[in-house]
Amino acid sequence: MGRYVARRLLLTIPVLIGASFLIFAMVYALPGDPIRALAGDRPLPAAVQAALRAEYNLDDPLLVQYGKYVLGLVQGDFGTDFSGRPVLQTISERLPVTATLTGVAIVFEIIIGIAAGVLAGLRRGSFFDNLVLVTTTLLVSIPVLVLGFVSQYVFGVRLGVVPVAGISEGLYSYLLPGLILAAISLAYVARLTRTSLADSLRADYVRTARAKGLDRRTVVVRHTLRNSLIPVVTFIGADIGSLLGGAIITESVFNIPGLGRAVFESVQRQEGAVVVGVITLLVFFFIFFNLVVDVLYAVLDPRIRYE
Amino acid sequence: MTSPVHGSAGSHAAGTRTDDATATSSPRTGAPVLEVEDLRVEFRSRGPVVNAVNGVSYAIAPGETMAILGESGCGKSVSAQAIMGILDVPPAHITGAIRFEGRDMLQMGAEDQRKIRGPGVSMIFQDALSALNPVYSVGDQIGEMFRAHRGTSKKEAKDRAVELMDRVRIPAARQRVDDYPHQFSGGMRQRVMIAMALALDPKVLIADEPTTALDVTVQAQVMDLLKDLQRDTGMGLILITHDLGVVNEVADRVAVMYAGKVVETGTIDDVFTRPAHPYTRGLMSSIPVLDGKGQRLNPIVGAPPSLARIPPGCSFHPRCPMARRGDGGRPDCTSDVPPLREVAAGRRAACHYSEELLHG
Structure with missing residues (x-):
């Protein structure tokens, strides 16, 4: 029984990786620009937008974004939302x-x-x-x-x-x-x-x-x-x-x-x-x-x- | 019921109520511990009424083994379950009398009836795997008899369970008492059932096809065990079976059932060698003979009737080679119901023409 439970727990690791990537990809695929939506009717200065994009890695390709995310996770960093609050x-x-x-x-x-x-x-x-x-x-x-x-x-x-x-x-x-x-x-x-x-x-x-x-x-x-x-x-x-x-x-x-x-x-x-x-x-x-x-x-x- | 004129060879103690049941007395005489009189069971639910048992009477004395023989669906199991009081009422509707030590169980309150199950009458079933609860250990299920009926402590009940498992010859009983039913072989499981049924030294044990689900070699062991246990305890044994070989080996008397009725009773020797009912004769001649290689088997033609549509008159007449229309004042098998009557000393049969079978 103990071995069975251990094996099942180990199996959760690939499942979690797969699930998180799928969700990440789906959010990535959402239409629209989150930064522009954030700003509403009055557009932010281009420099601010660029800075935000850089901070949240939004210009990177999907795999790079995901890689950076996982790298943070491994270090216990779940990232922050757009208002700077830690997830x-x-x-x-x-x-x-x-x-x-x-x-x-x-x-x-x-x-x-x-x-x-x-x-x-x-x-x-x-x-x-x-x-x-x-x-x-x-x-x-x-x-x-x-x-x-x-x-x-x-x-x-x-x-x-x-x-x-x-x-x-x-x-x-x-x-x-x-x-x-x-x-x-x-x-x-x-x-x-x-x-x-x-x-x-x-x-x-x-x-x-x-x-x-x-x-x-x-x-x-x-x-x-x-x-x-x-x-x-x-x-x-x-x-x-x-x-x-x-x-x-x-x-x-x-x-x-x-x-x-x-x-x-x-x-x-x-x-x-x-x-x-x-x-x-x-x-x-x-x-x-x-x-x-x-x-x-x-x-x-x-x-x-x-x- | 029937007139006491039938009085029988050996009945004495039960003379106060001489009736159908006591009339067929056993070779080992004694007051019957269980008497069944004109037992009828109907099932009334949606659809036609099913007449599963239609007037069954028999008696069993201490130490006696009676076999109830019949094909599937002849009402033999239902009659046993009616005796145990484990049929759901309704849809079952039970009439007649079931006297345990002289008291009619059908007239008792449910609580009094319940207390007889276990210490009075006990039952083992065909398929021990499904008849044992899969989620409790065998020791727990055997010990439950002591806990429920005698308020025995858990620990002592378990010790008693080990003793019983020893008694039914389960090897390493002490080590296996906490095992679950699925961890036992078929034969061992049936022994667990037997241990459970015998826990409170019942006066009567009803064994419903106890060996049908087992291998032939294991069958013999289980039957031997039952016989030995019966000799030790002096309990009456009702053995329900369709296996003629089993009946021949262990039973003192046999009651042959057809379409919910007893059609013939008598000692094993009499019934097996000189059947007094055409159905019994058909059963006997359908047994394959060892040196009869190459010969065709001799089955009874036709199939047993549906218990919802039992033929009028003698229920066996559609399959009976001797059935005849009444002429010249003789009984008509298609309309006159043959009573179960004494046809020779200690023998009873329900056929208008038994004498022809016996003497002609």
């Missing part, structure tokens, strides 16, 4: 915000998703089961933007139970954005739990558990739930990566100063250093959580062994 500072300020948002979303995903799935799976065909089926179908078919704006209007503006936007009210202000960010994943988790539980309930070993004279609670919790939650846990782990991606939209809708919004704004300003730095970090998290899932999978299911 590392942006990341360290905004990462906790996104981490909180994602964390809240995962908690919703686990609690609501699994609870709804378990109750529906145990009482298939019941009113609650149908309610879960209809609700989850709605959740996955409504675009997050619509869901976000509508809930913002209903709960924030009309009912006033949560802040409309921003993070001025601490953890409380993350509730609605967290729920919206979790919405689609939550629906998938509920459905997956329901199906998986129903499958497990039909399994031979559950029949054995009943034949052993175990009480219903033990049969369901010990011999059904644990087995049926294995695919759910792996889904949630892999889903953390997509939540980080989804945060880009949610943070913009709810005006939350996290990494997602940093990416969104930097793409508009064509600030390569910020975009590449943040996205590469997200890619790393994605790989990392996938590794965690694989390890967790082996812990949960003794049949899985990595050699």
Whole structure:
């Protein structure tokens, strides 16, 4: 297992290099001139523009630019944005915000998703089961933007139970954005739990558990739930990566100063250093959580062994 | 039920309730520990009603081995699962009586019924790999019997599990107690199942095709083990199988099932050498003979009926070489249901024309 984890961690290095280069190239390929856009209607003096270009290596060919960027990275320098702020500072300020948002979303995903799935799976065909089926179908078919704006209007503006936007009210202000960010994943988790539980309930070993004279609670919790939650846990782990991606939209809708919004704004300003730095970090998290899932999978299911 | 006139060769202790079940008494007489009377199981869900078990009666005495023989889909497993109380009700609908030590399990509350599973009646299944939970160690699953029924501590339950694994002859039990089911061979897994089922010294063990999924050599070992364990514990053994060889080796009595009914019961010798039902005779003559090289096999024509559409009259009549329309006041196989009746001492069969088979 240790060797397996080490090998997987080593493999992340080429993936990170490849990912960062791709993102770098895409920012490079964006149309328009970031320096001119920076200046707006009143053009900067040619000398200033040239100085900025030189500072950010904007006149170099793609490979040279990327090479200089990587050279800086190796020395711990993530570069600066056009206003001279170090990218590392942006990341360290905004990462906790996104981490909180994602964390809240995962908690919703686990609690609501699994609870709804378990109750529906145990009482298939019941009113609650149908309610879960209809609700989850709605959740996955409504675009997050619509869901976000509508809930913002209903709960924030009309009912006033949560802040409309921003993070001025601490953890409380993350509730609605967290729920919206979790919405689609939550629906998938509920459905997956329901199906998986129903499958497990039909399994031979559950029949054995009943034949052993175990009480219903033990049969369901010990011999059904644990087995049926294995695919759910792996889904949630892999889903953390997509939540980080989804945060880009949610943070913009709810005006939350996290990494997602940093990416969104930097793409508009064509600030390569910020975009590449943040996205590469997200890619790393994605790989990392996938590794965690694989390890967790082996812990949960003794049949899985990595050699 | 049926009149007590049927009274049988050896029944004495259970005389208070002489009925179909006790009538076919065992060679090892004694009060039956488990009696099944007119057991019927229907499945009612969408679609036609499936009559999986249609009036099965038998009794099993301590130390006795009864084989329930039949093709796939004849209701033999369903009847066993009904006895264990592990069918989902609904869609299953169970009627009749299942008396364990004189108390009808179908009349008990769910909690009382549950407490019989394990220490009273226990069951092992065909495919031990899928019947064992893949995420718990075998020691955990065996020990669970003690923890759940007797509140034994984790540590002691594990020690007991090791003892049981020794008893079912799993080598290096102490080292293997923390291994998982997938780390065992098929035969060893079935031994784990057996250890688990025998943990609380059940009075009756139901073995549902215990050797079907195993290699032939391993089959013999597992059957030997079951026989030895039965001799040591004096439990009644209900052996569900379609393997005539297994039945011949270990069973005292046999009940042959067809389309959800018992069509013939009797001692192994009687049933195997002189079948009293055309279906049993068909089964026996379909066994390949060792010196019959080059001869064609002798299968029963046709296929067993769907349990959703059981033929009227004798359910075997469409495949029966002896089936006849009633004429001259004789029973009509296509419309008159043959009762399971005593056709010779200690033998019962459900055929209008058993006597012809036996004597003609």
